[in-house]
Amino acid sequence: MFQGLAFNPFTLPPEAEALRSEVRKFLAESLDPASLPNSDFNAGDSSDFSKALGQRGWIGMTWPKQYGGQDKSFLERYVVTEELLAAGAPVGCHWIADRQTGPLLLKFGSEEQRKEFLPKIVNGDCFFSIGMSEPNTGSDLASIRSTAKKVEGGWLLNGSKIWTSYAHTNHYMVALVRTEPASENRHAGMSQVIVDLKDNNVSINGIKNLSGEEDFNQVFFDDVFIPDDRVVGEPGNGWAQVISELGYERSGPERFLSAFRVLVEYSRELTSDASDDQLSVLGRLVAHLITLRRMSISVAGMLENGETPITEAALIKDVGNAYERLVPEVVRLSQTRNPSARFLETLNQCVLHAPSFTLRGGTREILKGVIARGLGLR
Amino acid sequence: MSYLSEHQLLIQDTLNRVLGDLCPKQIVDSAERGEFPSALWGALSETGLTLTGLPEEHGGSGGDPSDAMLVMKGAGKFSAPIPIAENFLGRMLCSEFGLSAPKGITTFSDGSFSISPDGMLSGSSSETAFGRWSDSVVLIARHGDESYLCSCPCEAFEINEKNNIAGEPRDEISIKKKLLDDQFILAEGVSRRARLLGAASRVAQMSGALESILEMSVSYSIERTQFGKPISKFQAIQQQLATMAGEVAASIRAAQSIHLSRELMIELDVAIAKARVGEAVGICTDIAHQVHGAMGYTLEHSLNHRTRRLWAWRDEFGSEKDWQTEIGRFFSGNASGNLWDQITLLA
Numbered sequence: 001m002f003q004g005l006a007f008n009p010f011t012l013p014p015e016a017e018a019l020r021s022e023v024r025k026f027l028a029e030s031l032d033p034a035s036l037p038n039s040d041f042n043a044g045d046s047s048d049f050s051k052a053l054g055q056r057g058w059i060g061m062t063w064p065k066q067y068g069g070q071d072k073s074f075l076e077r078y079v080v081t082e083e084l085l086a087a088g089a090p091v092g093c094h095w096i097a098d099r100q101t102g103p104l105l106l107k108f109g110s111e112e113q114r115k116e117f118l119p120k121i122v123n124g125d126c127f128f129s130i131g132m133s134e135p136n137t138g139s140d141l142a143s144i145r146s147t148a149k150k151v152e153g154g155w156l157l158n159g160s161k162i163w164t165s166y167a168h169t170n171h172y173m174v175a176l177v178r179t180e181p182a183s184e185n186r187h188a189g190m191s192q193v194i195v196d197l198k199d200n201n202v203s204i205n206g207i208k209n210l211s212g213e214e215d216f217n218q219v220f221f222d223d224v225f226i227p228d229d230r231v232v233g234e235p236g237n238g239w240a241q242v243i244s245e246l247g248y249e250r251s252g253p254e255r256f257l258s259a260f261r262v263l264v265e266y267s268r269e270l271t272s273d274a275s276d277d278q279l280s281v282l283g284r285l286v287a288h289l290i291t292l293r294r295m296s297i298s299v300a301g302m303l304e305n306g307e308t309p310i311t312e313a314a315l316i317k318d319v320g321n322a323y324e325r326l327v328p329e330v331v332r333l334s335q336t337r338n339p340s341a342r343f344l345e346t347l348n349q350c351v352l353h354a355p356s357f358t359l360r361g362g363t364r365e366i367l368k369g370v371i372a373r374g375l376g377l378r
Numbered sequence: 379m380s381y382l383s384e385h386q387l388l389i390q391d392t393l394n395r396v397l398g399d400l401c402p403k404q405i406v407d408s409a410e411r412g413e414f415p416s417a418l419w420g421a422l423s424e425t426g427l428t429l430t431g432l433p434e435e436h437g438g439s440g441g442d443p444s445d446a447m448l449v450m451k452g453a454g455k456f457s458a459p460i461p462i463a464e465n466f467l468g469r470m471l472c473s474e475f476g477l478s479a480p481k482g483i484t485t486f487s488d489g490s491f492s493i494s495p496d497g498m499l500s501g502s503s504s505e506t507a508f509g510r511w512s513d514s515v516v517l518i519a520r521h522g523d524e525s526y527l528c529s530c531p532c533e534a535f536e537i538n539e540k541n542n543i544a545g546e547p548r549d550e551i552s553i554k555k556k557l558l559d560d561q562f563i564l565a566e567g568v569s570r571r572a573r574l575l576g577a578a579s580r581v582a583q584m585s586g587a588l589e590s591i592l593e594m595s596v597s598y599s600i601e602r603t604q605f606g607k608p609i610s611k612f613q614a615i616q617q618q619l620a621t622m623a624g625e626v627a628a629s630i631r632a633a634q635s636i637h638l639s640r641e642l643m644i645e646l647d648v649a650i651a652k653a654r655v656g657e658a659v660g661i662c663t664d665i666a667h668q669v670h671g672a673m674g675y676t677l678e679h680s681l682n683h684r685t686r687r688l689w690a691w692r693d694e695f696g697s698e699k700d701w702q703t704e705i706g707r708f709f710s711g712n713a714s715g716n717l718w719d720q721i722t723l724l725a
Binding site for chain 1: 381593
């Protein structure tokens with residue numbers, strides 16, 4: 001069999017399952033049952049909620065205790081994240097800091113950076129945005145043009161990032177920027193820097209998405225001074241660092257749970273008089289979901305064992321995103337005669353957000369390219 | 379790293395060796411023309427692989443049902459034209475419900491049979507897999523509301539040879555005969571159990587066949603040159619094969635869940651796997667044939683052995699729609715919204 005297609009069965013350990021009931025209890029207490037939850041990780045934010053989560057020790061929980069973490073396993077974190085998403089909790093504020101920034105700093109950051117940022121992230125006091133895409137740079141990430149020029153004691157950053165979720169409310173961005181001019185080796189000369197989003201030389205313009213919400217932005221840098229100690233890792237090592245984030249970014253439950261609340265509402269709608277056709281739609285979607293979850297847990301097991309499942313992660317995101325797109329499409333054609341307002345609102349919100357599922361975190365086309373490489377085709 | 383035990387790796391090695399030697403394309407072709415592959419069956423019997431996963435005290439080779447799934451997956455990968463799944467199914471039912479082990483090659487017949495309390499069996503089945511090549515038939519007969527599991531030598535049946543679209547024997551059989559006392563037994567819930575074991579077997583076979591057509595399609599795309607380069611270098615082809623890889627990986631994972639199941643959950647795991655793998659078949663066979671072009675549409679290329687079986691197997695022991703409906707019934711009507719709680723109970 002091909003490399004990267006084996007998702008060996010893996011069972012979550014008892015300590016992870018034990019945590020599940022604690023998280024459920026917390027969610028039952030802290031979420032308003034009348035609200036319309038949305039399990040798309042990018043569609044709800046509450047700094048109060050993130051703060052409360054931090055107090056429980058559920059942000060940065062895999063990080064070492066010396067930085068405020070809990071030294072928990074990746075599998076325990078898996079349970080917490082999937083419970084949050086399934087319940088439709090507003091996780092937008094801390095999501096990126098927890099998933100990407102923390103692990104990045106632990107792997108490549110300086111001791112000073114870890115001490116400064118990790119405890120604040122863990123407490124739910126410090127939120128990060130991703131700074132990768134630019135107006136002329138999407139899938140072809142190596143074509144970025146934002147540039148930091150060396151000056152005394154630091155770097156002067158100019159350029160722009162786009163599609164930056166929560167830049168208007170978050171505190172910092174980790175931006176991938178050019179620190180040397182582009183050369184024949186397209187992947188050389190890039191660095192990751194921590195940008196203070198409250199800096200006077202940073203300006204942030206909201207962009208409305210097609211549902212009318214304004215959670216992403218274009219961010220402009222106009223001579224933003226980046227002190228030397230805000231460069232993450234070695235200058236020039238940015239590309240390798242960005243790639244190493246992807247295994248974590250692409251294989252998690254957020255890649256197949258975005259449409260989950262539609263399924264919850266749909267299962268509520270199907271009472272004893274549901275037709276076989278309607279039941280089969282629910283059954284089809286649940287069969288996909290359970291299989292995806294099993295694959296994702298297999299990858300969580302690999303990550304916990306220190307493996308780097310790049311192809312597997314791309315594959316979960318590709319199959320998972322296709323599933324997320326399928327959910328509203330088949331449910332809308334099999335709804336009951338008098339659907340509840342709650343069901344319809346959830347379905348419509350999912351339809352409106354669905355185009356983003358197969359774009360963010362690597363487009364469908366990029367992911368299929370990664371899988372094709374795993375198959376030995378390129 | 380493999381998740382298989384050493385014992386299972388040994389089974390896999392032996393199986394691949396026997397199938398590699400004795401199940402080339404010509405054997406599948408000649409079986410479809412009506413010739414039983416006796417050398418292949420003989421070799422698998424000698425190594426005990428036809429009885430894998432069946433309890434020793436019941437004449438089996440021992441091990442657990444997950445070993446049998448492994449054998450069936452391998453057989454599916456080679457399109458082995460033998461009743462490996464039916465032999466397991468018939469014998470497993472006899473073992474579970476307390477009937478003595480059938481003699482010789484055994485098949486299971488899903489049909490309409492009735493039995494009187496004194497053992498008079500009558501009825502027929504329109505699609506008995508490998509009936510003509512079997513020594514014993516295991517079947518379910520009704521008497522009122524009761525189900526009986528019966529085991530009967532093949533000579534007792536009238537057999538009308540028929541094939542499925544894969545050229546596998548699916549014979550019409552009929553019988554009117556008095557059974558001996560040790561040939562039938564009251565067996566509550568046996569129909570459900572047979573359907574589950576049958577579906578699980580087809581899942582294993584399909585997962586093997588899907589793995590095989592992915593390998594064939596990738597190899598072919600690398601060998602085949604058009605417009606001056608291997609077609610594997612075209613993004614359009616790469617993207618199709620990547621889609622197929624996702625479906626195959628999901629199918630294999632769904633199939634693996636069956637033999638890891640806790641006893642209580644096995645029904646749902648089988649349902650999920652049959653539904654998921656059945657859905658993957660349409661997508662994967664479409665892509666495999668598209669990549670292979672006209673060559674794959676010929677009888678000459680062995681792709682057709684795999685794809686025709688996949689198309690037949692996805693409909694046997696319940697189509698994906700049938701199983702989806704069952705899953706839907708289990709998860710529907712969650713007024714309290716505890717769908718997620720139920721999902722996380724399945725490891």
